[in-house]
Amino acid sequence: MTDAMEEAYWSVHDGAAASATVRQVLARLPRITALIGRLAWQTDRASTVTAVVCQLASAAMAAFGLIASVGVLQHLFAQGPTPDRVRAAIPQILLVAGFLAVRALLEAAVSLAQARVTPKIRTALECKFLSLTAHVRLEAVEDADWHDEVHRANDRGLFYARMIVGQVVSLASAALGLIGTAGVLSILHPALLPLLLLSVLPVGAAAVHSARARFHSFKRWNALQRRVRVFSWLLLDVDAAAELRSDTAQDALLDEHRRLTVKIAEEDTRLGVNAALINLAGRAVGGVGTGITYAALAAMLIAGWLPLAAGAGAVLAIQSGRSSLTQLIEIAHLVYEHAPWVDDLLAVQESSRRLLPRAAGARAPEKVREITVQDVHFTYPGKDTPALNGVSFTLRAGETVAFVGLNGSGKSTCAKVLAGLYEPQKGSVSWDGIDVRQMDAKSLHRQVACVLQDPVRFPFSALSNITAGTGTLTEAEPQRALAAARAAGADRVIAALPAQWTTLLSKRFKGGQQLSGGQWAKIAVARGLYKAAPLLLLDEPTASMDPPSEHAVYEAVLRGRLRTDQITVLISHRLASVVDCDRILVFDSGRIVESGSHDELMRRGGDYAAMFTLQASGYRSSTATAEEAGR
Numbered sequence: 001m002t003d004a005m006e007e008a009y010w011s012v013h014d015g016a017a018a019s020a021t022v023r024q025v026l027a028r029l030p031r032i033t034a035l036i037g038r039l040a041w042q043t044d045r046a047s048t049v050t051a052v053v054c055q056l057a058s059a060a061m062a063a064f065g066l067i068a069s070v071g072v073l074q075h076l077f078a079q080g081p082t083p084d085r086v087r088a089a090i091p092q093i094l095l096v097a098g099f100l101a102v103r104a105l106l107e108a109a110v111s112l113a114q115a116r117v118t119p120k121i122r123t124a125l126e127c128k129f130l131s132l133t134a135h136v137r138l139e140a141v142e143d144a145d146w147h148d149e150v151h152r153a154n155d156r157g158l159f160y161a162r163m164i165v166g167q168v169v170s171l172a173s174a175a176l177g178l179i180g181t182a183g184v185l186s187i188l189h190p191a192l193l194p195l196l197l198l199s200v201l202p203v204g205a206a207a208v209h210s211a212r213a214r215f216h217s218f219k220r221w222n223a224l225q226r227r228v229r230v231f232s233w234l235l236l237d238v239d240a241a242a243e244l245r246s247d248t249a250q251d252a253l254l255d256e257h258r259r260l261t262v263k264i265a266e267e268d269t270r271l272g273v274n275a276a277l278i279n280l281a282g283r284a285v286g287g288v289g290t291g292i293t294y295a296a297l298a299a300m301l302i303a304g305w306l307p308l309a310a311g312a313g314a315v316l317a318i319q320s321g322r323s324s325l326t327q328l329i330e331i332a333h334l335v336y337e338h339a340p341w342v343d344d345l346l347a348v349q350e351s352s353r354r355l356l357p358r359a360a361g362a363r364a365p366e367k368v369r370e371i372t373v374q375d376v377h378f379t380y381p382g383k384d385t386p387a388l389n390g391v392s393f394t395l396r397a398g399e400t401v402a403f404v405g406l407n408g409s410g411k412s413t414c415a416k417v418l419a420g421l422y423e424p425q426k427g428s429v430s431w432d433g434i435d436v437r438q439m440d441a442k443s444l445h446r447q448v449a450c451v452l453q454d455p456v457r458f459p460f461s462a463l464s465n466i467t468a469g470t471g472t473l474t475e476a477e478p479q480r481a482l483a484a485a486r487a488a489g490a491d492r493v494i495a496a497l498p499a500q501w502t503t504l505l506s507k508r509f510k511g512g513q514q515l516s517g518g519q520w521a522k523i524a525v526a527r528g529l530y531k532a533a534p535l536l537l538l539d540e541p542t543a544s545m546d547p548p549s550e551h552a553v554y555e556a557v558l559r560g561r562l563r564t565d566q567i568t569v570l571i572s573h574r575l576a577s578v579v580d581c582d583r584i585l586v587f588d589s590g591r592i593v594e595s596g597s598h599d600e601l602m603r604r605g606g607d608y609a610a611m612f613t614l615q616a617s618g619y620r621s622s623t624a625t626a627e628e629a630g631r
C-alpha cells in the first residue's frame with residue numbers, strides 16, 4: 001500500500017491556497033463575495049440586509065469608539081489634579097462604553113442573521129443541485145468523469161458552500177475593521193497611515209506564510225484522512241462484515257488504520273510546530289516593524305506634530321488594525337481554498353442543466369398500438385464497437401416479445417433505448433408513428449415500466465417499494481398493489497413480514513427487515529406490474545428466484561396480465577421461460593439475427609435452436625444422471 005495514493009478527482013482543488021500569490025487571493029475575493037451575497041439575497045432578503053447594515057454599523061461603532069477613546073485620553077493627559085481629569089473624562093468613557101455595547105449588539109445581530117441565512121443557502125444549493133443532477137440523462141450519469149464531478153460537488157462543494165458564508169461575513173468584518181482603523185488614523189494625522197502600513201505589513205507577511213504552510217500540509221493530511229475513513233467504513237460496514245470475519249481480515253485492516261492515524265497525528269504535530277515557528281518569526285519581524293512605527297510616532301510627538309492623546313489613540317488604532325489584517329489574511333486564504341469547490345458545485349449545476357432530457361414536445365400515449373424500432377444504432381461513449389448496429393422490429397399491443405442472445409449482444413441496451421433512457425444515434429423509435437425524440441421525456445418514462453437486471457432496493461416500506469415506480473412513496477391504490485404483488489409472488493413475501501406492507505425493508509434502520517435476493521426480485525417485478533404502463537420491460541427479472549417463483553412470475557407476466565393491451569418485453573437467458581412468448585428476437589453483436597416464435601425458430605435450426613438444445617440437454621443429462629444414480 002502506498003500513501004501517495006490520492007484520489008484523482010477528489011483532491012483536484014486541495015492545496016490551491018498553498019501556491020496562490022497574494023494577488024490571486026485578492027482577485028478571487030470580490031467574485032466569491034458577490035456570489036455569496038447573491039445567494040443570500042435570493043434565499044433571505046431580510047436577513048441579508050440585516051447582516052450588511054449591522055456589519056457596516058458595527059464597523060462604524062468600532063471607529064467611533066476609537067475616536068471617543070482619544071477623547072478620553074485627551075482628558076486624562078490634560079493639566080490639573082488626577083480626580084478632576086478622571087471626572088472630566090467620564091462622559092467620554094461612557095460614550096466609549098456605549099459604542100462598545102452597541103457594537104456588541106450589532107455583531108450579535110450579524111451572527112443571528114448569518115445563522116438564519118446560512119442553512120437556507122445550503123438547503124437551496126443542495127435542493128437545486130440534487131433536483132438538477134437527479135434528472136440528467138442516463139448517458140451522462142454513466143460517464144465516469146461526470147460521476148466524479150457530481151460526487152465531488154455533492155460531498156465537498158456543498159460542505160464548503162456552507163462554510164464559505166461565515167467566512168465571507170468574517171472577511172467583510174475584518175476588511176471593514178481595517179478600513180475603520182485607517183479612517184481614524186487619517187483623522188488623527190494623515191502621516192499615521194503609512195505608519196499603519198509599516199506596522200501591519202510584517203504581520204501580514206507572516207500570516208500569508210503561515211496560511212500557505214497550513215494549506216500545503218492540508219492536501220496530504222486530507223488524503224490520509226480519507227483513506228482512514230475507508231478503513232473505518234470497511235470495518236463497520238454490515239455488507240463487508242461476513243467476508244471480513246470469514247477471511248479474518250479485521251486485524252490487517254486495523255493495522256493499516258492504526259498506521260495511517262499515527263501518520264496523521266505526526267502530520268498534525270509537524271504542522272503545529274511549523275505554525276508556531278512561522279508565528280514566532282512573524283512576530284519578530286512584526287516587532288521590528290512596530291519598533292520603527294513607535295519610534296516614528298515618538299518623533300512626531302517630539303516634533304509637536306501630534307498631541308500626546310492622539311499619539312496614544314494611534315497606538316490603539318494600530319493594534320486594532322494589525323489584528324484586523326491578520327484575520328483578513330487568514331480568512332482570505334480560507335476563502336481562496338474553498339472557493340474552487342463552490343465554483344465546482346455551481347459549474348456542475350450549470351452543466352446538469354444542459355444534460356437534462358427534453359421537457360417539451362408531444363405527450364407519450366397512455367395506450368399504444370404499435371412501437372416501431374427502425375434501423376437503430378447506438379454506441380456507448382468511449383466505445384468503438386456499437387452496442388446496437390441497425391436494429392429494426394415492431395411491437396404490437398398485447399404482444400409478449402423475448403430478447404435472447406449471448407452476453408453483450410445488445411439486449412439490455414435495446415431495452416433501454418425502448419424505455420427512452422438512451423436516444424438512438426441513428427434510426428428511430430416511434431410510438432404510433434410519433435418519434436420518441438419529439439416527446440416530452442418525462443411523459444415517455446411514465447408510460448414505460450422497467451424491471452432491470454439489478455433492481456433498486458429502496459430502504460422504504462414494502463408498499464412504497466411497490467408504488468415507487470409511479471413516482472410516489474406515499475400514495476397507493478391498495479387493490480392494484482395487491483394484484484401486482486400477487487402476480488409477482490410478492491404477496492407471500494409481504495405476508496411473512498412483521499408489519500406486512502408497512503415493514504421497512506432495510507436492516508440499517510430500527511425495525512427494518514432484510515429480504516433475500518429472490519424476494520427483492522419479486523418486489524421489483526410487483527413494482528413493474530403496479531405501474532400498469534403500456535410497455536413493460538423485464539430484464540432478467542427472475543435470475544435470482546427459485547424455480548417455483550420464477551414459474552409463477554412468468555405465468556403472471558405471460559398469462560395473468562394486469563393490462564391486456566400491454567406490450568411486454570422479456571429478456572432472459574433461461575430459454576424455457578421464453579417458449580410461450582409471441583415472438584423471440586435473437587440478438588448477436590448488436591443485430592437481430594433471428595426472429596419468430598419458439599416453434600418457428602426451432603424448425604429453422606439456427607442460433608436459438610442451438611442455444612435451446614444446449615440448455616435442454618443440460619437438464620436432460622442431469623435428469624438422466626439422477627435416474628441412473630437412483631437405479
Ligand SMILES: Nc1ncnc2c1ncn2[C@@H]1O[C@H](COP(=O)(O)OP(=O)(O)OP(=O)(O)O)[C@@H](O)[C@H]1O
Pocket residue numbers: 142380381383386387405406407408409410411412413414587
Ligand atoms: N453503460 C455502459 N457503458 C459502456 N458500455 C456498455 C454499457 N452497458 C453495456 N455496454 C456494452 O454494450 C454492449 C452490449 O451490452 P448489453 O448490456 O446491451 O448486452 P446484453 O445482451 O444485455 O448482455 P447480458 O446478457 O450480459 O446482460 C456490451 O459490449 C457492453 O460491454
